[in-house]
Amino acid sequence: MSALQLCWLRNDLRLSDNHALWHAREQGPVVVVCLLCPTTWQEHADAPIKMDFWLRNLASLSHDLQALNIPLRVLEVPDWQDAPEALLQLADEIGSNGLHFNDEYGIHEQQRDDAVAATFERAGRSCQRYTDQLLFEPGSLLTQAGSMFKVYSQFRRLAYRELHRSCPPCLPRIAAQDQAPCASDPVPTELADFRASDSQRALWPAGEAAAAERLSLFCEQIMADYDAQRDRPDVDGTSRLSAYLTGGVLSVRQCLHAALTCNQGEFDSGQAGAVSWINELLWREFYKHILVCYPRVSRHRAFRPEMDAVPWRNDPAGLQAWQHGKTGFPILDAAMRQLLATGWMHNRLRMLSAMFLTKNLLIDWREGERWFMQHLIDGDLAANNGGWQWSASTGTDAAPYFRIFNPLTQSERFDPQGDFIRQWLPELAGLTGKQIHQPIKADLFNAIDYPAAIVDLKQTRQRALETFKSLGDSA
Known part of the structure; x- marks a missing residue:
């Protein structure tokens, strides 16, 4: 029988095209875990509406996991520094020898994830990490001198060249498992200090299905005119997918492939709207690479x-x-x-x-x-x-x-x-x-x-x- 795998999800609340979840499920039965950490969210100035949206997406994911007979464990920790011990205790409790998670890129997130990996290694357990938020691992697109680009147009040129050479595919939706290895935890409907109004919630429906619906609407009705309309606040001329990307309810690869489908497989030529939107996806990529390669911007310092x-x-x-x-x-x-x-x-x-x-x-x-x-x-x-x-x-x-x-x-x-x-x-x-x-x-x-x-x-x-x-x- 395959060993039980533990998959830690954060800003990647989806079943489809999720590297950590897919690889964990390929290696055996899986238990998904999410950590609630209101203190750190407040320290990082995360908006109440953002965390309320995250919680609603977690509830939607829990429902989807139930249909696949995959348990969701929800743990609350006082601070991110408590994550390593909380995850190791859960691994002990359910009898899991392996942890999987997708990398995050803020300096505190990297420190937390490194501490988790070190804790599992000391305990003799495996810890597998994946590049999922991005098309390219930070530090993999460099100048000829071996440094990170400081100019976006140069970064984009190399990114296009690499995408033409090898475009990252979307992984399939994970498969159901025969028997749940443990019971699921309930997902809180709301947390103190992180509440959104009913009207705000109505504007941002949660879940993978809602994200896919908005992506389809954008591709079918808006993308063709995106280049001409995206600067107009008086029209619905943008994707409005950023909240789903930030929460990982939608992957950047899903967005890229949707644009390529609309543009007959072209990255940098063809339909102006599709090309312009791919350009925006690469701006998102560029800034995350900057965050990793120049960590002073995470410390409230000017890049220059x-x-x-x-x-x-x-x-x-x-x-x-x-x-x-x-x-x-x-x-x-x-x-x-x-x-x-x-x-x-x-x-x-x-x-x-x-x-x-x-x-x-x-x-x-x-x-x-x-x-x-x-x-x-x-x-x-x-x-x-x-x-x-x-x-x-x-x-x-x-x-x-x-x-x-x-x-x-x-x-x-x-x-x-x-x-x-x-x-x-x-x-x-x-x-x-x-x-x-x-x-x-x-x-x-x-x-x-x-x-x-x-x-x-x-x-x-x-x-x-x-x-x-x-x-x-x-x-």
């Missing part, structure tokens, strides 16, 4: 060390206005209200909001990075950090410091009729045309319950240019 010298302003009133959608710039305030209400913000507006905070307000990017993580259902350390440092001109392949998005011109360009603004700022619903982009200037004689702009864009742009220029031309 010289940018730690930026003299950020202490402006609590400005930060609070930005956080709560009261800047007086409708596109920014609508974006923030979308985030607070739904746990998600359109990607174009994430960049615009980040540039306003770091350039026009000259507030430290780390304040915004943390705020986003505290509210995003798709909060991902690598992507969130990468995006913020790009916008703040402190990161790898960053926007030049003199590139500062103007929220008024961006609003007129990407929400031309004001439909997005009108959806989230009902107090401006009566304004039409260009009025809605600059409401105070639009109607001086009629009172509008909307704040005046908190800064002068021209003056604050000049202040940012002078501040960054003072650091030297390298900025």
Whole structure:
């Protein structure tokens, strides 16, 4: 009889194309385990809506595992440092000699996983780890000098070459087993401090079936126009799959193969929408490789060390206005209200909001990075950090410091009729045309319950240019 295998799932809550789960099941009967660690989630600023979504996906996975006669054990630990002992005790309890899990890439996650592997090795048990979150193992795509790329376009070029050479396949759904080796644990319906509203839950249905349904909708109805529509917050022009990717309810390989199917097998030519979306998947890949190869970005440091010298302003009133959608710039305030209400913000507006905070307000990017993580259902350390440092001109392949998005011109360009603004700022619903982009200037004689702009864009742009220029031309 094959030995019992223990599979530890984290942000990989699916039965299909799951390397750790598939390999564990191939080696024998399997028991799945998940750890609850609210203290660490709070320390990492994980959003309540994100962890509520994770818990709902865990409940969906439990149901799917039951149908395959695979037990799910759910353990709560005080801190991640308690994971090694908790997992080893469970292995002793069920009589398992082997642990399987997919690698995660934040610095604390790597330390935790290394400690788990070392604990199992000392106990004489096997521990098998897999690259699952990514198409390529971090550190496998390097420059000719043997270092990690710092420029995305160069990274993408090599990634395309490797994908043409060998495209990673999707593993099949795991098979059922004859007899459950132990009983399953119940999945909590909610945890204190990690609750989402009913309206938020309705926006984000949980489970593999829901993720597959959204992927199919995107491929069939949206992807063809993705390149042209993805910057428009007033239309449903993006995949909205990021929450499912972050929670591992959907794999990056499933997304890639779906795009290739739509594009007759082409990576970098053919349908513009498919090519553009594959490009976004590779940006996600790039930032996770950066996280591993340059761990200082996990320690709240600027990727470019010289940018730690930026003299950020202490402006609590400005930060609070930005956080709560009261800047007086409708596109920014609508974006923030979308985030607070739904746990998600359109990607174009994430960049615009980040540039306003770091350039026009000259507030430290780390304040915004943390705020986003505290509210995003798709909060991902690598992507969130990468995006913020790009916008703040402190990161790898960053926007030049003199590139500062103007929220008024961006609003007129990407929400031309004001439909997005009108959806989230009902107090401006009566304004039409260009009025809605600059409401105070639009109607001086009629009172509008909307704040005046908190800064002068021209003056604050000049202040940012002078501040960054003072650091030297390298900025």
